Amino acid sequence: MKKLTWKKKKYDDLTFWMAEIKSVGWQFSIEEVADGEYQAHIYYGHGEDYPICPVIFYSLKEAQNFCNEWIHDTIINLNKWI
DSSP states (O other): OOOOOEEEEESSOOEEEEETTTTEEEEEEEEETTTTEEEEEEEEESSSOOOSEEESSSHHEEEEEEEHHHHHHHHHHHHHHH
C-alpha cells in the first residue's frame, strides 16, 4: 500500500499536517486540537470543501494510519465496481 506524504505546517497557534492527491482532488489534514490529541479531516474537491469525516485520535500516528487506510480502502472498493 502506498502511503500519503505528510507535510507539517505551523501558524501562530495552529499546527497541522497535510497530504494531498492533487490529480484526483483529495486532501487530508490532521490538526493538533489539544496536547497529544489530533483531529483528522478528509476533503474532496476544490474551493469550498467540506470535511468528510472529522475524527479525533490520541496520537499523530493513529490519525495518519486512519487516513492512509481510508484512501487505500476507498480505492480498493471503487475498483471492485469496475
